[in-house]
Amino acid sequence: MKLIIVGPPGSGKGTIAKRLIPDFKLTHISPGEMLREEVSKKTSLGEEINKYISQGQLVPDNVVSDMVKLKIRGHPDFVLDGFPRTVEQAQILDKFTKIDLVLSLDVSEKISVERLSGRRVCSKCETPFHIKFMMPKKPGVCDKCGGKLVQRSDEKPAIVKERFKIYHQQSLPVVKHYQKKKILQIVDASGAPEEVYDNIKEAINSLKK
Numbered sequence: 001m002k003l004i005i006v007g008p009p010g011s012g013k014g015t016i017a018k019r020l021i022p023d024f025k026l027t028h029i030s031p032g033e034m035l036r037e038e039v040s041k042k043t044s045l046g047e048e049i050n051k052y053i054s055q056g057q058l059v060p061d062n063v064v065s066d067m068v069k070l071k072i073r074g075h076p077d078f079v080l081d082g083f084p085r086t087v088e089q090a091q092i093l094d095k096f097t098k099i100d101l102v103l104s105l106d107v108s109e110k111i112s113v114e115r116l117s118g119r120r121v122c123s124k125c126e127t128p129f130h131i132k133f134m135m136p137k138k139p140g141v142c143d144k145c146g147g148k149l150v151q152r153s154d155e156k157p158a159i160v161k162e163r164f165k166i167y168h169q170q171s172l173p174v175v176k177h178y179q180k181k182k183i184l185q186i187v188d189a190s191g192a193p194e195e196v197y198d199n200i201k202e203a204i205n206s207l208k209k
């Protein structure tokens with residue numbers, strides 16, 4: 001099965017994708033993670049990428065699409081988390097593979113800013129925590145690997161607002177692109193994580209019937 005999850009920042013794309021991997025035996029493809037990995041290597045490409053990410057802007061289509069294409073090869077079942085984010089990326093993907101289902105997560109800007117400003121991620125393994133909703137056992141330390149928990153620079157409120165604006169400008173046309181293809185399901189992502197995940201599983205299982 002080939003799945004796409006799209007949604008504004010703070011809609012829970014990454015958290016949901018990570019649960020879908022074992023439940024539906026999927027490969028996780030997250031351009032956000034791949035881009036941050038390149039930044040952390042401090043290569044010249046990484047430095048270029050960081051200029052966009054730190055301002056909440058989208059990285060150029062050709063850079064992201066090439067990374068995704070390489071990763072998709074040899075993986076028949078995957079969940080794409082945060083790709084495509086522009087119609088151009090969707091058109092590139094259309095030429096490359098056939099998607100079964102696109103889940104569009106719906107959440108307000110207010111909830112998005114509240115969720116992301118309290119989010120902390122492990123600097124080593126990227127496991128997410130939240131200072132209010134999902135506290136680590138020991139403050140500032142990852143439960144899984146002991147890594148240091150940090151706030152991503154693009155999760156500061158002003159940058160989140162910019163990312164939200166860009167989502168509406170550039171990524172909502174992507175939602176319409178898949179609506180026309182009749183493979184889109186809109187999921188209310190404002191509720192508790194368990195409730196949202198149940199809605200997602202229902203959408204996927206209805207596809208299998």
Ligand code: AMP
Nearest residue numbers: 031032052053057058059064082083085
């Ligand atoms: P994410 O981890 O998915 O929230 O992505 C974090 C940041 O990485 C975004 O704000 C963009 O700067 C960049 N990024 C991730 N996915 C894409 C994409 N499909 N196209 C362009 N930039 C992306």
